[in-house]
Amino acid sequence: MTQTEFLHIVMPFKDKVFRLAKRLLVSREEAEDATQEVLLKLWKNKTKIQEYKNVEAFSMTMTKNFCLDKLKSKQAQNLKLVHSNYQDNNTSLQKQLEFSDSVHWVAKIMEDLPEQQKMVVQLRDIEQYDFDEIGKMLDMNNTAVRVALSRARKTIREKLTKTHNYGVK
Numbered sequence: 001m002t003q004t005e006f007l008h009i010v011m012p013f014k015d016k017v018f019r020l021a022k023r024l025l026v027s028r029e030e031a032e033d034a035t036q037e038v039l040l041k042l043w044k045n046k047t048k049i050q051e052y053k054n055v056e057a058f059s060m061t062m063t064k065n066f067c068l069d070k071l072k073s074k075q076a077q078n079l080k081l082v083h084s085n086y087q088d089n090n091t092s093l094q095k096q097l098e099f100s101d102s103v104h105w106v107a108k109i110m111e112d113l114p115e116q117q118k119m120v121v122q123l124r125d126i127e128q129y130d131f132d133e134i135g136k137m138l139d140m141n142n143t144a145v146r147v148a149l150s151r152a153r154k155t156i157r158e159k160l161t162k163t164h165n166y167g168v169k
Helices: 003-025 028-044 055-072 074-078 093-112 115-126 131-138 142-164
Strands: none
Touching: 003 028, 003 055, 003 115, 028 055, 055 115, 055 131, 093 115, 093 142, 115 131, 115 142, 131 142
């Protein structure tokens, strides 16, 4: 497999790998490192890449496992917590602050979700994978994926509502 063929296969989902890594690791720098590691592992095993039914799903599973291993390691205490993935220059300052605050709260709430729910929300609502693909990536059946997604959304909705209604009677 040539470098061009490899890039043709990997480039369409490179950003999805990064976004999943960022969701799990929070830090942009750590997510970039994780993405680079996953792509490097794929490159090293480029001769086996044709054997995989779905290279994208395999890469997402690799990313998930790599990030979880990284979080379990001693380096997890040194992760830099930065989250800023919403920018819109066409709205008023008030709206920007409101959006930024909402994004911040959703991200904060998502951080407190169980790992499985966090990954299901990321893969379904942000990366737009269907339930079958998520089930394969996370080794879950469709019903379990739907239940985890429903519980995660419910938790996010309840906590966000509670946050926005704080002090309002």
